Amino acid sequence: MKRAFLGEFEELVLLTVAILEEDAYGVSVTQELEDKTGRTVGFSTVHSTLQRLEEKGYVSSRMGGATAERGGRRKRFFTVTPFGRKALREVKQVREDLWSALPPAALQLMGS
Amino acid sequence: MGDIRQPTSDKPPRWSAKLLSWLGHPDTLEEVTGDMLELYRYRLKKAGKRKADWLYLADTIKLLRPFARQKKQIIYSSGNALDLVMIQNYFKIALRNLLKNKGYSAINITGLAVGMAVALLIGLWVFDELSFDKNHENYDKIAKVMQSQNFAGTIQTGDGLPKQLEQELRSKYGSHFKYIAITGGGGEHLLSVGDKKVTQIGRYMGPDIAEMLSLKMLKGTRSGLTDMNSVLLSESAAKATFGDTDPMDKIVKIDNKNAVRVTGVYADLPANSSFAGLAFIAPWKLLEKDLPEWLGWGNNWFDMYVQIGDHSEMDRVSAAIAKAKLDNIDQAESKYEPLIFLQPMRKWNLYSEFKNGVNTGGRISVVWLFGITGLSVLILACINFMNLNTARSEKRAKEIGVRKAVGSAKTQLAVQFLGESLMVVILAFMVSLLIVLVSLPAFNQLVNKQIALPFALPYFWLACIAFILLTGLVAGAYPALYLSSFKPITALKGISLKPKGGQLAGTPRKMLVVLQFTVSVTLIIGTIIVYRQVQHAKNRPIGYSRQQLLSSPLKSDQIIKHFTAFRNDLLNTGAVEEVTATDSPVTNTYVTNGGFTWKGKNPAMTDEFVTLRITHEFGKTVGWKIKDGRDFSREFATDSLGFVLNEAAVKYMGLKNPVGEMIQWGDNEKYKVIGVVKDLVTQSPYEPAKQTIFFLNYKRLNTVNIKIKPSASASTAVAGIQSVFKKYDPENLFQYAFADQEYARKFSDEERIAKLTTLFAVLAVLISCLGLFGLASFVAEQRTKEIGIRKVLGASIAGLWVLLSREFLLLVLISCLIAGPLAWYFMNGWLEKYTYRTEISWWIFAVSVLGAVLVTLVTVSFQAIRAALLNPVTSLRSE
Numbered sequence: 001m002k003r004a005f006l007g008e009f010e011e012l013v014l015l016t017v018a019i020l021e022e023d024a025y026g027v028s029v030t031q032e033l034e035d036k037t038g039r040t041v042g043f044s045t046v047h048s049t050l051q052r053l054e055e056k057g058y059v060s061s062r063m064g065g066a067t068a069e070r071g072g073r074r075k076r077f078f079t080v081t082p083f084g085r086k087a088l089r090e091v092k093q094v095r096e097d098l099w100s101a102l103p104p105a106a107l108q109l110m111g112s
Numbered sequence: 113m114g115d116i117r118q119p120t121s122d123k124p125p126r127w128s129a130k131l132l133s134w135l136g137h138p139d140t141l142e143e144v145t146g147d148m149l150e151l152y153r154y155r156l157k158k159a160g161k162r163k164a165d166w167l168y169l170a171d172t173i174k175l176l177r178p179f180a181r182q183k184k185q186i187i188y189s190s191g192n193a194l195d196l197v198m199i200q201n202y203f204k205i206a207l208r209n210l211l212k213n214k215g216y217s218a219i220n221i222t223g224l225a226v227g228m229a230v231a232l233l234i235g236l237w238v239f240d241e242l243s244f245d246k247n248h249e250n251y252d253k254i255a256k257v258m259q260s261q262n263f264a265g266t267i268q269t270g271d272g273l274p275k276q277l278e279q280e281l282r283s284k285y286g287s288h289f290k291y292i293a294i295t296g297g298g299g300e301h302l303l304s305v306g307d308k309k310v311t312q313i314g315r316y317m318g319p320d321i322a323e324m325l326s327l328k329m330l331k332g333t334r335s336g337l338t339d340m341n342s343v344l345l346s347e348s349a350a351k352a353t354f355g356d357t358d359p360m361d362k363i364v365k366i367d368n369k370n371a372v373r374v375t376g377v378y379a380d381l382p383a384n385s386s387f388a389g390l391a392f393i394a395p396w397k398l399l400e401k402d403l404p405e406w407l408g409w410g411n412n413w414f415d416m417y418v419q420i421g422d423h424s425e426m427d428r429v430s431a432a433i434a435k436a437k438l439d440n441i442d443q444a445e446s447k448y449e450p451l452i453f454l455q456p457m458r459k460w461n462l463y464s465e466f467k468n469g470v471n472t473g474g475r476i477s478v479v480w481l482f483g484i485t486g487l488s489v490l491i492l493a494c495i496n497f498m499n500l501n502t503a504r505s506e507k508r509a510k511e512i513g514v515r516k517a518v519g520s521a522k523t524q525l526a527v528q529f530l531g532e533s534l535m536v537v538i539l540a541f542m543v544s545l546l547i548v549l550v551s552l553p554a555f556n557q558l559v560n561k562q563i564a565l566p567f568a569l570p571y572f573w574l575a576c577i578a579f580i581l582l583t584g585l586v587a588g589a590y591p592a593l594y595l596s597s598f599k600p601i602t603a604l605k606g607i608s609l610k611p612k613g614g615q616l617a618g619t620p621r622k623m624l625v626v627l628q629f630t631v632s633v634t635l636i637i638g639t640i641i642v643y644r645q646v647q648h649a650k651n652r653p654i655g656y657s658r659q660q661l662l663s664s665p666l667k668s669d670q671i672i673k674h675f676t677a678f679r680n681d682l683l684n685t686g687a688v689e690e691v692t693a694t695d696s697p698v699t700n701t702y703v704t705n706g707g708f709t710w711k712g713k714n715p716a717m718t719d720e721f722v723t724l725r726i727t728h729e730f731g732k733t734v735g736w737k738i739k740d741g742r743d744f745s746r747e748f749a750t751d752s753l754g755f756v757l758n759e760a761a762v763k764y765m766g767l768k769n770p771v772g773e774m775i776q777w778g779d780n781e782k783y784k785v786i787g788v789v790k791d792l793v794t795q796s797p798y799e800p801a802k803q804t805i806f807f808l809n810y811k812r813l814n815t816v817n818i819k820i821k822p823s824a825s826a827s828t829a830v831a832g833i834q835s836v837f838k839k840y841d842p843e844n845l846f847q848y849a850f851a852d853q854e855y856a857r858k859f860s861d862e863e864r865i866a867k868l869t870t871l872f873a874v875l876a877v878l879i880s881c882l883g884l885f886g887l888a889s890f891v892a893e894q895r896t897k898e899i900g901i902r903k904v905l906g907a908s909i910a911g912l913w914v915l916l917s918r919e920f921l922l923l924v925l926i927s928c929l930i931a932g933p934l935a936w937y938f939m940n941g942w943l944e945k946y947t948y949r950t951e952i953s954w955w956i957f958a959v960s961v962l963g964a965v966l967v968t969l970v971t972v973s974f975q976a977i978r979a980a981l982l983n984p985v986t987s988l989r990s991e
Contacts, residue, residue, distance in 0.1 A: 026147035031154065042167070043151055044174035047144060063143070069153070073146030 006058075006087055012037070013049045014058055014088060018080045025064070025075040026050065050078055058084030124152045124168045132172045144175060198524070199531070205511075206532040213504070216886060220500055220536060223882045225543035227493020228583065230875055232548050233555055234486030235575075236563050241479050244384045244461035249326035250419050253290070255426060255454035257281075257416040259437065260469045262449040264718040267469030272412035273437075275400070277452070278318070280436050281418070288429040291419040293318035297399045298415075302667060302844055303353050303392065304365045309845055310352050312391035314366070316399035322378075324419045325387060331360050332376025340397040342375040349391035350377045367667055368843040370398050383562045386460050409441045418454065430454040448718075478865065481942075485872045488631045492876055494587040495624045496883035497533065501591035502621060503890040509598060516600035525596035533588025534580070541580050558867055560860075590620070622923055625884070629927030629964060630934065632880045635873035636960045637935035641952060642866045645943060646859055648950035654855070655758075655792035655801075656698070657735035660689075660820040661851035662830070663697050664837070667844040672813050674840055675727065681836045682818065687829035689821045692733040693813040695725040699854040701794040701804070708805075709776040710765055721761060722794070722802045725809035731756075733819045734792070741771035741787030744808055752808050754786040761803035762788055783807065797858055798946040817851075826850075877964075881971045884920065888972045892916060892979035900984035909980045916976035917969060924968045928961040935960075 006014065016032050017024040026047055033041045053059045064075040080088070123129075132145060148171065155164035210217045245251060257277070260269045278294040298315040322334035322344065329336075336344050343364055350359045359374045366372060372394060381387045420429050430453045437450040451469070465474040515525060548565065556563055566572045671678050672693065679691045696702050701722050708719040728751075730736075731743040739759065744751050755775055762770045773785045791801035820829040830848065837846040892899075899912055907915075936952060943949045 026143065027150045027154070030151060040167075042171055042174065043148060044171040047140075047147070047175065051140070067146075070146035070150050073142050073149070075146060076140070076143035 005056075006091055009045070010049055010053060010058075011088075011091055013046060014053055014080065014084055017050075017053075017059055017078050018085075018088065022077070022079075024078045029078075053084070054078070057081060058087055124149070125165055128165075128169050128172050132175065148172070198528075202528045202531055203535070205528075206535050209508075209532070210536070213507075215889075216500055216504065217536075219882050219886045220497055221540045221543060223496045223879050224493045224537065224540035224583075224587070225547060226875060227490045227496075227879055228541055228544035228579075229547035229551070230872065231486045231490040231579075232544060233551070234482050235579075236548075236565070237555075237559060237561070238479055238483055238486075240384055240561060240563050241462065241475065245386055245457050247382050247385060248457065250324065251457055253419045253422070253424075253426075254324060254457040255418055255420065255430075256457070256460065257418060257433075258453055258455045259412065260451040260453070260466070262447075262469075263720055264716065267466075269466035269469055270412070271415050271455075273414050273416050273452075274409045274411055275403075275414055276409050276440065277437060278416060280440060281416075281433065285429075285433050285436065288420055288424050288432060289418050290421050291320035291324045292416065293321040293324055293418070294396055294414050294416045295321070296396070296414040297394075300665075300847070301392075302367050303349070304368065304843075305353050305362065308353065310349075311845055311847065312349050312352065313389050314349075314392035314394060315390060316394045316396050318396045320419075321393060321417065322376075324417060325381070327381075328379040330377045330379055331358075332374075334376070336375030337393060337395045339373075339375065340395050340401075341370075341372050342395060343372040344376040344378055344393045345374055346378055346380050346391045348380050350374070352391075366392075366394055366398075370394070372398070386457075409437065410445055420454075426454055426456050481865075482868065485635070485869070488635070489872060489876050489879065490583070491586075492628050492631055492879045492883075494583060495628050496879060496886070497536070497587040498590045499621050499624055499883055500886045500890075501529075501533065501588075502594050503887055508595065512595060512598050513600045516598070522596045526592045529592035529595050530584070530588045533591065534584040537580055537584040537587060541576070541583075558871075559864060594620075621887075625887070625920075625923045626927045626930070628880045628883060629924050629968075630931045632873070632876045633928050633931035633960055633964050634935045634938070635869065635876045636963060637931065637956060638939055639866070639869045639873040640956050640960065641935075641939045641943070641950070642862070642869050644950045644956070645946065646862045646866050649797040649862070649946075649948060650856075650859060652793060652797055652948060654797070655736060655790045658699075658851035658855055660822060660824075660826070661698070661734060661817060662820060662833070662848050663699070663815050663817045663851060663854070664833075664846065664848040665697075666693075666814050666816060666841075668841055670841045670843075671816065671837070672811065675810060678836065678840050679729075681839065682833060685829070685832035685836065687821055687824035687832050689819040690729050690733040691819075692727045692730040692817050693810075694727075694730065694815045694817060695809065695813050697815050697849075697854070698734055698792075698794055698817055699851055699858075705777075705805075707778050710767070710773060712766060714766075722804040724794075724804060724806050725812055726806050727810060727813070728808065730806065730817075731789075733817050735819075736792060737790040739788045739790055741785070743787060748786075750784070751786065753781070753783050754807065755783045756787045756789055756806040757785055758789055758791050758801060758804045758806075760791050760801045761805060764803040797855075798948045800947055877967060881967055884968060884971045885975065888916070888920065888975040892975045896979065896982065896987045899979050899982065900987035903980075903984040904988070909977070912980035913973060913976045916979060917972045920968055920972045921965065924964050925961075928957075928964055931960075932957050 012033060013029060016029050016036070020028055020032060026043060029050070030041050030043050030046045033046065050059065050061075054061055058081060059078045060081050061076050061078045064077050067073075067075070129145070132148065133141065148168065152164050152168050155167055248254060256271055257273055258269060258271055259273055260267050262268075273294075275294065278292060281289065281292055295315050295317040299313065300311045301314050303310050303312050303314075317337070319335070319337040322329075322337055327334055327344070330347060332344070336342055343366070345353070345359060345364075353359065353364060354362060359377060362374050363371050364374060381390055420426060433452050433454070436452045438446055441450070455464075455471075459471070461474075462476040462479065463471055463474050465472050512525060545565075552563065552565065666672065675693060682688045682691050701724050703723050703725075704720055705723045706718065706720050708721060713719070726744075728744050728746055731738070741756075744754065744756065748754075757765075757770060767773055767785075770785050770788050775783045775785060777783060789806075792804070793801055794804070795802060818833060820826060833848070834846045895916075899907075902912060902915075935957075939952060943952070
C-alpha cells in the first residue's frame with residue numbers, strides 16, 4: 001500500500017489551495033500563507049512547491065485569462081484533485097489519531 | 113494605503129526582470145513573470161521599494177534554471193540499476209575480474225581491438241571512397257557528358273565526344289547549363305621556364321572549368337583562362353617551375369610549343385578528387401588551333417564537363433540532350449545510334465562501369481566487398497567476446513547467485529554486465545586506435561590513398577562513440593542476458609550450469625563458433641580464388657616478349673623525321689637489339705578505326721578494329737609469333753599497303769585463307785593481308801584479345817619501342833638511349849617505361865584486392881583461433897576433475913586429446929560445409945566480370961578445409977594436451 005507523502009510546507013500549500021477554492025494561483029497562495037502564518041514566504045518556494053504537488057498529482061492546473069495589471073500575462077490556477085483531497089484527509093486523520101492517543105496528563109504538561 | 117511612490121517606479125528593476133526572462137524555465141515563464149509582477153506591486157505597497165526589490169531579486173535567483181525545478185529524488189527502495197554507489201561497486205568488480213584473469217582479459221581485449229582496428233581502417237577507407245569529389249562546391253550539379261554507341265548489337269559507352277558537341281550544347285540546349293567546359297590533351301606535358309624543364313600532368317580546358325571546379329585561387333582570378341595565351345598553375349606546379357619567385361605574368365612554355373603567360377595559381381586539388389594531381393590548366397583554344405582535322409562529328413576525341421543550371425534536374429537535362437549528336441550526323445554514321453547523356457559527379461568514382469549501355473556499378477562493388485569483410489571481422493571479434501564471457505560464467509556463477517539472493521534485480525545484473533563489457537570495449541577501442549595510428553601509413557600504401565585519422569572532426573568522435581556503444585551492445589548483450597538469467601539457488605550450488613548433452617556448454621555458443629569459422633573459411637577460400645585469378649591473368653600468354661622492352665613517348669616530331677638515322681644511332685650504342693615506332697604503347701593500344709570492307713563481309717557487321725601503326729622492325733622488337741604468311745619486310749615495297757592481322761581479326765572477319773586477301777579501307781585504299789600473328793595482349797589482360805590490324809606508317813607515330821639486348825644491363829642501356837634521344841630531341845625530357853612494369857601495373861587493382869583479402873582472412877583466422885584457444889582452455893579447466901578421474905582409471909593421453917578436441921573439430925567441419933557453397937556463390941559472382949578467368953577447382957575447398965582443421969587442431973591441442981598431462985593427484989585433491 002502506498003501512503004501519501006506530504007511534507008509540512010507542501011501540506012500548508014495544499015491546504016491553502018483548498019481554502020482559496022477557485023482563486024488559487026501563485027500570488028494568492030503566497031499572500032494567503034503570509035497572512036495566515038505571519039512569516040515572509042518566498043514566491044519561488046511556493047512556486048516550486050505547487051509544481052511538485054502537481055507532479056505528485058495532488059493538484060491540477062489550468063491557465064486563466066490575461067489581466068492588465070500583470071502586463072497582459074495569464075494566471076495559472078490550481079485546484080486540489082480528488083487524490084489531493086484524499087491525501088489531506090489522511091494527514092488530518094493521522095494527526096487526529098495521534099492527538100487522541102495523547103494521554104491527558106501529557107497534554108497538561110504541554111500547557112494550554 | 114496611500115500611494116506615496118512615483119508611478120514610474122512600480123516596476124521591478126529591469127535587469128532583474130530580464131534575467132528572469134532569459135533564464136527562467138520556459139514552460140512556466142508566462143505565469144511566473146505575471147505572478148512576480150503582481151507580487152512585486154503588492155509588496156511595494158506593503159513594505160516599500162527596497163524590500164520589494166530585494167525579495168524580487170531573491171525569488172528570481174531561486175527561480176533560475178539549475179535551481180528551479182530542482183528535483184531531488186529520494187529513493188528508498190533501490191530498483192534503480194544506475195545508482196551511483198552501485199556503479200562504483202560494479203566498476204570495482206569489473207576491474208578486479210579483469211586483473212584476476214589476465215590471460216583471458218588479454219585474449220578478450222586483443223581480439224576485440226584487432227577486430228575494431230580492422231573495422232576502423234575499413235570505415236575510414238569506405239568514408240574516403242564515399243566522400244570522393246564531395247569537396248567540389250557544385251558537387252550535385254556537375255556532370256560528365258557521356259556517349260553510348262551501338263556497335264553491332266553491343267552498346268559501348270565512353271566519355272569521348274566530338275568537338276562540335278560543345279557548340280551544339282551551347283546553342284541549342286544552353287538554357288539547361290550554367291557552365292560547359294570541353295577538355296582534351298590531358299596527360300604529362302613538359303613545362304619549361306628558361307632552362308628549367310619539368311614534366312607535369314595538365315590538360316587543355318574550356319574557360320568555364322575554373323568556376324565549375326570552384327578552384328581556390330591563391331593568385332589571379334578564375335577568369336584567367338579566357339585569354340588564349342594564358343595558363344593556370346597549381347600551387348605545387350608553380351613551386352616546381354618558379355621556386356619561390358612570384359609566377360604571375362611570367363612565361364611558361366608547354367611542350368616546347370606554346371608560350372603562355374601565368375594568369376593564376378590555384379590551391380592543389382585534394383587527393384580524393386577526380387581532378388587530383390592536375391598541375392596546370394591551359395586554355396582549350398590553344399589545343400584547338402592545331403587540330404583542324406579532328407573536328408568532324410565522327411571524331412570522339414574529347415571530354416566534356418558541364419554544370420547544370422541551379423534549378424535544373426540532372427535526369428531531365430540528360431534526357432533532353434540525348435539526341436544532340438544524332439541530329440547532326442548523316443545516315444552512314446547514325447547506324448551507331450549515338451546517345452548523349454550525363455554522368456553526375458557523385459557517380460564518377462563508384463559507378464563508372466557500363467555494360468551494354470547500362471550503368472553496372474564499378475568500385476562500389478569493392479566498397480561493398482570490403483565493407484562486408486570489415487563488418488565480418490568485427491563480428492568475429494564480438495563473438496569471441498560473447499563466447500569467452502559466457503564461458504567464464506561458471507566462475508562468476510557464485511557471485512551472481514549471491515547478488516540475486518541479496519536482492520539484485522535481473523535488470524540490475526544485466527546492466528552490470530553490459531557496463532563491464534562496455535568497459536572492456538572502451539579499453540579495446542583505445543588499443544585499436546593505437547593499432548590504427550601505427551598501421552595507417554602501411555595501410556595507406558596498400559590501398560594507395562592518403563587517409564588520415566580525422567581527429568579534428570567532431571563527427572569522427574561521434575562516430576567513434578556510436579561505434580563503441582554499438583560494439584559494446586552487440587558484444588555484451590548476450591553475456592549480460594545469459595549471466596543475469598541464472599537461478600540463484602542453482603548458481604550458488606554451482607551445479608547444473610553445464611547444459612545437458614554436449615560438453616561444450618550450450619548450443620548458442622556452438623552456433624557462434626560455427627558462425628565464426630564459416631566466415632573464416634569463406635574468407636580463406638575467397639582469398640585463394642582472388643590470388644589464383646591474379647596469377648592466372650599474369651601467366652596468360654601475351655603473344656610477345658615484354659622482357660627488356662622499353663617504350664618512350666615522343667613529345668615532338670624531330671625523332672620521327674629522322675627515324676632511320678635515329679634507329680641506326682641506337683643500334684650503334686651496342687646495347688640495343690631493335691627499335692620500332694608505333695602510334696600507341698604496345699601495352700595499351702587505344703587507337704581504333706572503322707570503315708573496312710572485305711570479301712564475304714556481313715553488311716550488318718560493324719567494322720571496328722584496333723589499329724596499330726608500326727615500322728618495319730615491330731615484329732622483331734616485340735617478338736611476335738607469325739602463324740601464317742610473313743612479317744613486314746623492307747624487301748617488298750608493296751608492304752606499305754600490307755596488313756598483318758591477329759588471329760582474333762581473322763576469326764572476326766571469317767576468313768578461311770587470310771593471306772593474300774584484299775581489304776578495302778575507306779573509299780579507295782586497298783590493302784593486302786601479308787601475314788597473321790598470334791594474338792597479342794595489348795589491352796586488359798582479363799579480356800579476350802581485340803581484333804587488331806597492324807600496318808606500316810612512318811608519320812603518325814608517338815611512341816618509340818626499344819628492345820635491349822639480353823646481355824646488356826638495363827641501366828647502361830638506358831643511359832646510352834638517353835644520349836641518342838638528347839641528340840635528336842634536345843628540347844624534351846627523355847622518359848621511358850619498361851613494358852613488363854607497365855604490364856604489371858594492369859594488375860594493381862586486383863593485387864590490391866588480393867593483398868587486402870589476404871590480410872583480412874589472416875586476421876579473421878587469427879581472431880577465430882584466439883577465441884577457440886580461450887574456449888578450449890575453459891573446457892579443459894572445467895573438466896580437470898573428469899580428466900583426472902579418467903587418467904586414474906587408465907585413459908591414455910592420446911585418448912584424452914581426442915576426447916577434448918573432437919567436438920571443436922566437429923564444429924569446424926560443420927562450418928566448412930556451410931562455407932563451401934557460400935564462398936562458391938560469392939566468388940563465382942566476382943569472377944563473372946572477367947572474361948579471362950580462372951576455374952574454381954575442388955582442391956581449393958579441400959585445402960581450405962584442411963587448413964581450417966589443422967589450425968583448429970593446433971589451437972585446441974595445446975590446451976587439450978596440457979590438461980591431459982596434468983598430474984591427476986593435484987587435480988583431484990582439491991576437494
